[in-house]
Amino acid sequence: MxxxxxxxxxxxxxxxxxxxxxxxxxxxxxxxxxxxxxxxxxxxxxxxxxxxxxxxxxxxxxxxxxxxxxxxxxxxxxxxxxxxxxxxxxxxxxxxxxxxxxxxxxxxxxxxxxxxxxxxxxxxxxxxxxxxxxxxxRSDVGLISYSxxxxxxxxxxxPLEYLINNTEIVASSVSVATSENNGTFIDTLKMGVYNDSDHIYPLVVPSTGLELRTRIFVEVKAVNLTGNFHLLLDHCFATPTPYNMSQSEQHNFFTGCSVEDRTTMTNNGLSTVARFNFEAFRFVQHRDRAKSSIYLHCILRLCEPTNCQVLLSSCNARRKRSLSPFGEETNDSATVSVGPLYTAREDVPNAAAYSNNVAPGKDDVDVAGLVVGMVFGSAAAALLVLGGWFVLKKYYWVGGRSQAFE
The missing domain is CATH 2.60.40.3210 (Zona pellucida, ZP-N domain)
Structure with missing residues (x-):
């Protein structure tokens, strides 16, 4: 019951x-x-x-x-x-x-x-x-279970390796990919260009372009990223046109441990922010243009802080791979874009009209002055001769009278 x-x-x-x-x-x-x-x-x-x-x-x-x-x-x-x-x-x-x-x-x-x-x-x-x-x-009781x-x-x-390319003055980003349970940190990566070493004031390019040898400050950072990783720039370079895989015209700012003379690396692999600066230049292929366009690109990786230090410390001992990036890229790498920056063409002086390289206007003034000087010089010489004649005439006249009184 x-x-x-x-x-x-x-x-x-x-x-x-x-x-x-x-x-x-x-x-x-x-x-x-x-x-x-x-x-x-x-x-x-x-x-x-x-x-x-x-x-x-x-x-x-x-x-x-x-x-x-x-x-x-x-x-x-x-x-x-x-x-x-x-x-x-x-x-x-x-x-x-x-x-x-x-x-x-x-x-x-x-x-x-x-x-x-x-x-x-x-x-x-x-x-x-x-x-x-x-x-x-878990059902740990017994040998078998029907539940x-x-x-x-x-x-x-x-992926921890990314390519940021075609960087604009205001960095843009792409949506995070979530298909097939894949994640990406690409939307947290941004590149900015500044005109001060504190990276506060965004670079403003005048309509005529930047003056050559202007110092440009670049900052790449990860925003709202987990603290497990630091940001390490492997390779940053510039191209005269937007980036593509077959591009051969490029200027390297640095590749791994090798840094170009006019480029200064100020922070890399130490935090979620990496910074470098360089002097503005122009691409020779733009010599017939008033402005030269520059597109900035960076290949970067996210690495554990200790691993970043290992990669950076290897620069002191590494010689054979000094021109190689720290790491590699894959299909999972994503891209963000920055550019173009414009630099002004240096002024080319006009060809001189005369072989002595004096401007034509200046020659006109000098010739006119020479003519005027010759006129006044001739007049002064005539007056001097006329004055001397009167002096001599007076002398002889006075001498003749003195002899008469004797």
């Missing part, structure tokens, strides 16, 4: 877990890969799990937790029943630091670059792969 009363009571207690949310009958199935959506953001990874299929399997939101942390409420998801079907949403930062209570696995891997991509000159590149899971408490355990695995892959 007691057993017959307990069974209906147990059925009543179990019923709310199975019908807590109104779900369509199409979700009365075993959970599969389509029940999890992963967004690999630049600062936060977001997971959305179908609550209906988990509910059908006999679990609710409180049974599922990030990376096995079932005793930590911070690692449990939040239910959003405003969408169809209802979901359990999880958010975790893109790092594995101690202050992340639901720590996930973060691994840096070396990869071979695409031989046809912009990083084809590199020997290897790196990517960071972040992995984790959401699961239910299912849920296990949702996710991963996000972020």
């Amino acid at each position: 007691a057993l017959s009363l307990c069974l209906p009571l147990l059925a009543v207690l179990l019923q709310p877990a199975a019908s807590l949310y109104n779900c369509s009958s199409q979700y009365e199935r075993t959970p599969d890969n389509s029940d999890i959506i992963v967004e690999c953001g630049t600062h936060t990874i977001t997971l959305e799990i179908n609550l209906c299929t988990a509910q059908w399997a006999g679990f609710n939101a409180s049974n599922l937790a990030l990376n096995g942390n079932h005793n930590n409420t911070q690692c449990q998801g939040s239910v959003d029943d405003s969408v169809d079907p209802p979901i359990i949403r999880y958010q975790l930062p893109v790092n594995n630091s101690q202050d992340n209570p639901c720590r996930q696995s973060l691994q840096i891997v070396d990869e071979a670059p695409d031989p046809s991509g912009p990083f084809s000159s590199f020997s290897s590149i790196q990517s960071v792969i972040i992995t984790g899971y959401v699961d239910t408490p 299912t355990d849920l296990y949702y695995h996710f991963s996000c892959r972020y």
